[in-house]
Amino acid sequence: MELPLAITIALMFAAGTYMILRPNLIRIVLGFGLYSNAVNLLLIVCGGFGASRMAPFVDDPDAPGHVLASQLMDPLPPDIILTAIVISFATGALLLILCYRVFLDNGTDNPESLCDAPELGHHEEAPE
Amino acid sequence: MNILILPLLIPFFTAMVLALCNGWRTLEKAISLLSCLAQTAFVFWLLFHVDKHGIQVVGIGGWAAPFGIAFVADRLSCIMLCLSMTVGTVVLVYTFWTVTQLQQRFFFYPLFQIVLLGVNWSFLTGDLFNLFVAYEVMLIGSYGMMMVGASKSQVRQTMKYIAINIVGSSLFVVGTGLIYATVGTLNMADIAQRTAALAQPQAGLVTAVSMLLLTVFALKAAAFPVFFWLPDSYPIVPLGINGFYAGLLTKVGVYSLLRVFVMVFQQPGHELALDILLWMSGFTMFLGVMGAMCQWEIRRILSWHIISQVGYMVMGIGLAANAAIAKLAIAGTIFYVVHHIVVKSCLFLVGGIAERVNGSQKLKEMGGVLNLAPGVAGLFLVAAFSLAGMPPFSGFLAKFVLVRAGLSGGAYFIVFVSIATSFLTLYSMSKIWSYAFWSKEPREQAGKNYRGMMAPTAVLVAITVVLGLAAQPFLELANRAAEDVIDPTRYIQAVLPQESDSAVATKAHLRGLQGWDQTALVQPAGGAP
Numbered sequence: 279m280e281l282p283l284a285i286t287i288a289l290m291f292a293a294g295t296y297m298i299l300r301p302n303l304i305r306i307v308l309g310f311g312l313y314s315n316a317v318n319l320l321l322i323v324c325g326g327f328g329a330s331r332m333a334p335f336v337d338d339p340d341a342p343g344h345v346l347a348s349q350l351m352d353p354l355p356p357d358i359i360l361t362a363i364v365i366s367f368a369t370g371a372l373l374l375i376l377c378y379r380v381f382l383d384n385g386t387d388n389p390e391s392l393c394d395a396p397e398l399g400h401h402e403e404a405p406e
Numbered sequence: 407m408n409i410l411i412l413p414l415l416i417p418f419f420t421a422m423v424l425a426l427c428n429g430w431r432t433l434e435k436a437i438s439l440l441s442c443l444a445q446t447a448f449v450f451w452l453l454f455h456v457d458k459h460g461i462q463v464v465g466i467g468g469w470a471a472p473f474g475i476a477f478v479a480d481r482l483s484c485i486m487l488c489l490s491m492t493v494g495t496v497v498l499v500y501t502f503w504t505v506t507q508l509q510q511r512f513f514f515y516p517l518f519q520i521v522l523l524g525v526n527w528s529f530l531t532g533d534l535f536n537l538f539v540a541y542e543v544m545l546i547g548s549y550g551m552m553m554v555g556a557s558k559s560q561v562r563q564t565m566k567y568i569a570i571n572i573v574g575s576s577l578f579v580v581g582t583g584l585i586y587a588t589v590g591t592l593n594m595a596d597i598a599q600r601t602a603a604l605a606q607p608q609a610g611l612v613t614a615v616s617m618l619l620l621t622v623f624a625l626k627a628a629a630f631p632v633f634f635w636l637p638d639s640y641p642i643v644p645l646g647i648n649g650f651y652a653g654l655l656t657k658v659g660v661y662s663l664l665r666v667f668v669m670v671f672q673q674p675g676h677e678l679a680l681d682i683l684l685w686m687s688g689f690t691m692f693l694g695v696m697g698a699m700c701q702w703e704i705r706r707i708l709s710w711h712i713i714s715q716v717g718y719m720v721m722g723i724g725l726a727a728n729a730a731i732a733k734l735a736i737a738g739t740i741f742y743v744v745h746h747i748v749v750k751s752c753l754f755l756v757g758g759i760a761e762r763v764n765g766s767q768k769l770k771e772m773g774g775v776l777n778l779a780p781g782v783a784g785l786f787l788v789a790a791f792s793l794a795g796m797p798p799f800s801g802f803l804a805k806f807v808l809v810r811a812g813l814s815g816g817a818y819f820i821v822f823v824s825i826a827t828s829f830l831t832l833y834s835m836s837k838i839w840s841y842a843f844w845s846k847e848p849r850e851q852a853g854k855n856y857r858g859m860m861a862p863t864a865v866l867v868a869i870t871v872v873l874g875l876a877a878q879p880f881l882e883l884a885n886r887a888a889e890d891v892i893d894p895t896r897y898i899q900a901v902l903p904q905e906s907d908s909a910v911a912t913k914a915h916l917r918g919l920q921g922w923d924q925t926a927l928v929q930p931a932g933g934a935p
Contacts, residue, residue, distance in 0.1 A: 294576075298569055306569050313576040320580055324587035355586065358535055362579055365542045369575075372546060373568065376553060380561055389565045392558040 290316035303377040303387040314366035325355030410464040413526040421519035442495040453484040461900035472596045478532035481887035486529040497650040499862040504646035512554040520547035534592045560642040567639040574625045581618035595901035598894040602672035609673035627659030630689040641705035653751030677727040684724025691717025695830040704757040704767045731815040736888035738807035745800040752866035756786045762856040774847025792870045794832035800873035
């Protein structure tokens, strides 16, 4: 089960990188979404994963003597994922608002076309 | 010691109160100032307390360290907190003269407190994942402050800043997750303890994973291969607040490098990261100063100098690979961070005043600040000499300690690069001096409203003079802080409960609670988010 998941994660990272490198703000936001979900999948794998692992709840009265730590899924990575989801949700919302504002103000979502004429020159000539 | 989290709680609640006070402009300023003064007083008390009574720890919710989230204040954290609050308060007072109505309407002061919250949080946390959360809080605040009232080209640069940080944050979580998968904990003290006991195949794996974190922290600190975002984004940070960004935000990255790569990773072969850092530092300082030399705007010159100065701090961290000079090198790095945060913020603030006086920040449109505002010129001269490393000021001593560490460690080439770089720094500082301050004024004085901005700037100038003239107590403090960073034994003892009592008690407690067998216990895991 790890291999298909690893391939998925790799594809999501690749697609996310491609999207972030595009000159459209909305694609940057989508690339960010792909990135954060790829990271979450990766964290799932980190927590021990697969059919042989149980959820870390023991409600079977017969279970205590028989359940080994290696058979339980680690509960911490899902915790981390939860926090990461909250953070990426907040960042994503902020990014969407920014993109929308940029689009409303300028009628474009291509950041490269945002220039105010007088501030264009980065490398100015030396005086004299 | 529960009051340890006050440097997080105060800015958090201040931000909320300020958001409610939106519209009462004077009230907002008064509340921000009171809150910053309270925090400053607290962190200085904390520094004295920690220096006297040892490392202070608080486990949130009463959970003992490897299970719960720990906030840890050792000497290094306290020094960084004192810096962030001193510079934060000074910059806050400075912004009273620079903030526009538009900025204040769009939550400038609440966002300032949020950035302070993120910065303080990253210095106090004892947990790798919490460090990530602190970074995110800091970044979201900084996006907001950069975007308010931004022109089109500023929006373009901010978007680049955001995109690069998105990638950095994602890599940070990946690194954290992989560290957890290989070491089994996220608590810094616990990682230090466990990695020290690792044998070779696992140790190599941890070293490989730590390279991801190296990339992330180097990106944050703007070190050599990943510094390109800084000279484009810092010049567009609004006037006033740019002093805080320049001083503190990249130094959070330097602090993380210092904390994580010197103290936390102890596996055999962890020196590899430090060797890489030493190489990076040479390129960082040299390319940074080369970049500064070909710029013709004050803010751009100063931004490139941040990169060059980060090189010195990373050099100190890299020199720590040699155990014989590790203590001197780390003490030098800590002193350099103190010096740099003060002086860099100060230069940005003085640059802002010169910009106000001349109505421009482009060197070829500026001139005659020496005649128009001699006090400002004096402040700039002291700060610039200190940055370049001229003797009576703090920059000289900071560089002296690092150079001495390098020479006694036999790292002659990096020492040569660092000395060459400081000459070039002097050159580009004298360029600002001769074009903006010394030359004939191109027109009548544009702005007169700058006198209030001088008082906070003068405070920072005074600090760099004091750091230089009365360096002994500060160097000794840096030395004591360095001891704890190089040898994490005391940190581990303070954070982790001793196996004899608490850990056994916790296990027994869990067993009683859940009816679990001892074998059913999950591996003790590091801090939950």
